[in-house]
Amino acid sequence: MQKTELVTPFGAKATIYHQGAHVTSWVPSEALGEQMFVAKQSEFSTGKAIRGGVPVCFPQFAAFGSGVKHGFARNIDWQVKSISDDQTEAVFSLANNEKTHELWPHxxxxxxxxxxxxxKLVMALTVNNTDDKAFEFSGALHTYFAVSRYTDVQVSDLSGITYWDNGTELSDKKRAEQSVLSLDGALDRVYFDAPDALVLDDGALSKKITKRGFTDVVVWNPGPEGAKGLKDMGDNEYHGMLCVEAAIVDKPVQLAKGATWSGIQAIEVLVKN
Ligand SMILES: O=P(O)(O)OC[C@H]1O[C@@H](O)[C@H](O)[C@@H](O)[C@@H]1O
Structure with missing residues (x-):
């Protein structure tokens, strides 16, 4: 499978597979090391989403729509549009084609x-409606973070935010009372209209995760039982990952003909003294 490797003058590196414009590795520096989780058993094969990194979910999030789960954009080849001379920036594009038209008629x-x-790693997704009528979409930058142990990390500040646990009725929403979220097993949760800045605290290292355009945040770890059901992930690998995803879940973006939408997710590594 084709990929682009970025190696910057300041030592930061990233790998992006052309299928899905899928970031699979981000190493800000040798000292800080790999920040992305990718399952060792992930199939790097045509038409199959990579288990880890940052799948781009479009035009739907999970099963919130009538199309394929998490959309088709993560499963098909994008084009490399440009790479800056200093390799600090790469732009990938995907336009409708016969294949996408079968799945989504826009x-x-x-x-x-x-x-x-x-x-810092910044990912900006732009959606241009080149059709002669409006369409709607949801989606995500479905980021799999490598963590020391998923039960040891904390995500904050989510207090006062309305959330929904996947698997329950969508009408069964709750309000987060605690400012800090820590996991003690499987969690698959959507925080609606979530804050644009969150912190993922992992001992000596933390990450500031900021977003724009994406309204919601999804936090997911399959836990022991869920991991057994994922054949592209080892039974114990869930310990070392946590997904914190900038997303649009239940309120799709309505995009008029000719209009453009942009969403950004930036991840900054902060080292504690
Ligand atoms: O196995 P997939 O299609 O990559 O999805 C992984 C997970 O993605 C998360 O975003 C969803 O909240 C979970 O419900 C889902 O299981």
């Missing part, structure tokens, strides 16, 4: 811009 162009800064 004309569109997607751009994913991946930018590396010394301690």
């Amino acid at each position: 004309k569109f162009e997607l751009l994913l811009t991946v930018t590396l800064e010394p301690t």
